[in-house]
Amino acid sequence: MKQSNTELNTDGGTLPGGIAIRPTPGKPAAPRALRRLRQFASECWRDRMSYLFLAPFLLAFSCFVLIPVFMAALLSVTTFNGFAFPKFIGVNNFIALLTQDIIFMKYTLPNTFKFAIIVGPGGYILSFIFAWLIHQLPKGLRDYFTLALYAPSMAGGVALSVIWISTFSGDRVGYLNNILLNFGIIESPQLWLQDPKYLMTIMIIVTLWSSMGVGFLAMLGGLQTVNTELYEAGRIDGIKNRLQEVYYITIPSMKPQMLFSAVMAIVGTLKAGLISKQLTGLPITPGYSGHLITNHIDDYAFLRYEWGYASAVSVVLLLISFLIMRFCYRLFAAKEGE
């Protein structure tokens, strides 16, 4: 048994049974299918080490990513309160989302759109700019600046709350109020985090501040992979300034990392949805001013226990982020021949 395995291993997946079938063409398809199946099984058996190695990840992956996504899709066509058995109601959830959910249409969607447009592409472009600027520095200095820009992305949860709540605190001890009062820009302390006028802007600033994460490091890595000879070649071909260099050489050479970074930006934006809760301490922000789709899902899932409806919203969110990712792939996909 062991012998035959190693033999099969060396010739890497040819069809040893293929010739044996030919001499008996009169036979019906059933044995042939059986033979195929058997061969498939034996190939799977031959590759058992591969599957064994993959097993821990694949098990966890199916339990906590694949099945939950399918479940969300299934639950989205039901009404389910977490206790009684889910009841099938077709696409009613989606219809309700589009036609009856006033909060969704009036606050959630515009908020999310605004937040995602600025934080997603904005943060992405910023991290490219900073990565590129840092790359222009001599090697010895790069690490310090990388650390300075990356550090904020490590301050999650409590650290983030502590920092920003005291900065935007509503009394005159708050740092921002103090500075603005000193300069005479405002006359009385502003309730930055409680005022619907400012909350969104603050959320965007804080998220941008902490957005130089893995994607930013990927860009730094990508910049190092660019072949420096290309720059000299480019200069001979008539590239005049650094901007042209970036556009014609740098970005095309590091497309793969740009794509990875873009995907990370999407994840980051999705995850940042709960920032309003960290800043205000409330699950629902004042006047829905910082209400994003993720808050909407949490609202229906953990405050109202309408799990079917919440799943419908999360399916919509997953679809939207999937489409955005497809778009990024289009944008950065390697051209044929590369």
Place this chain on the structure above:
Amino acid sequence: MGNTATERINTSTEPLPNSKRMASRLWRWRKHASWFQVTLIVFLTAIGLFMLLPIIFLFNNAFKPLNELFLFPPTIWVKEPTMRNFERLFLHSAAGVVPFTRYLFNSVIVVALTLFSVIMASTMAGYVLAKHRFHFKTLIMSLIMLSLMFAPETVSIPRYIMVSGLGMTNTYFAHVLPFIASPVAVFLMKQFIDQVPDALIEAAKLDGAGDMYIFTRIIIPLIAPAVATISIITFQAVYLDMEGSTLYTQKETMKTLAYYVSSLTANLQNSVAGQSIAAACALLMFIPNLIMFLLFQRKMIQTMLHSGVK
């Protein structure tokens, strides 16, 4: 020369280098630098300081006595540093039902288990995906690529149903297992192992090495940078994770430090006494991340060279 050595140590432990020394160093370096680079450094230093300001503030706040926290006008630098906040954090919890040390213990266990299992699972999967040929490989790869953008927050309900369905509520499994499903870790690992030359593996095979041998003796020693990177990413996610404590565990004794400090600092907007504990907590939650990153920064960028999605 000894001077420059101490200088380097100074700057690497404290992200804000001594401005005077920095200036003299820059001046020396300026001789062979263009104006572009000088303006660039000035600009980036300004940006860097701006980004770091909240972090500096975080460090100082943790050591401020309570009266300084509410000083008017507010200050950034601490005047009389004290460990009182940390003392209060420990004492406060000692009076509670579940001691502080229990949460700390839980966090340490969860982080250690998760790091170990994520590294094992993702290296094994990454090795197979990079170097083996088998059925379903393209399917699995495309699933991983698709789920790179997956954020667990979007499907928290079905995940909760899965965890409780598998009977893992109130166990460490509920904290650890969801993290093993990390497509980013597997993807980075696969990309990194792609770089290991096939010839090396072929040679080992000719010498009669099995998959286990190749994996433990050839692959593992070569992928240290990727392991470091995955450790950083996973550590950050696990250490700050709240999902496990808020959704998957109801018993207070099974919750982690992140949950505990966030419950202490809840309603931070309105509580005065909470501020000092909160400041200590915040530093407690930030420091381990920073140390991890400082240790592995170079390695992380080295891994990112291969992070491209083709």
